[in-house]
Amino acid sequence: MDKSLLVKSGHALVDLLEANGVRPSAAMWVRGADIDAWRLWIVPPENFQDKRDFYRRVSEIVSNNPDRFQGFDASYVEMVSSGHPAVSALRRMFRVEGQGDVSIQSNMLNGFYLPDGIILRMDFEQVKRVG
Template sequence: MSIDAWRLWIVPMDPNLDKREFYRRVGTCLRTHEQIDLDISDIQMMSASHRGIKGLSEMFRIDGLSSVHLSNDMLDGFFLSDGIVLRMAVKQTSVAA
């Protein structure tokens, strides 16, 4: 992975969501919104129990829709060189298979 590589981490609201189902939904969304310049390989399904995610939840409390910028932070033993945390309300719609 190069120094300028990045990932979009998504923590699903349903912790029991199957990874295949998650990536199927993401792929459907990306195909539906082709104007979004994202590749499915840029996106990672993250567990709320991941050290970095746990560290973020302990470091910040974000109410409402907001964002936080991080730089050179240690999160529960996980180093994050640079990041942006977005708390978003995402409307879930049913997607035809």
């Protein structure tokens, strides 16, 4: 998928999740080392732990907004914990709020190899401000 489409669809999903009461503290596109496919990692708020509810909401948002998600499928999304080694390292290095996008390549993050990524949001401070 074209990187500009990744960014556009990722921002749309983050915005719509937020509008539906789930404000992600982090969101980033990741191209895995084992398969050449992009996945959208979403780190939900700390108080949101129900994976079934998360994936249901993502699926509903994508299916109810086909005009905003051309070429995007809900199966591209993965709920990731704030404790994931890569997320843990990135949150110490980056702060991306609003509609940002930061490309990173060939990084070893706390023992996790990340060949390619596009950070859309990395705002763990919002947990402290809100909580």
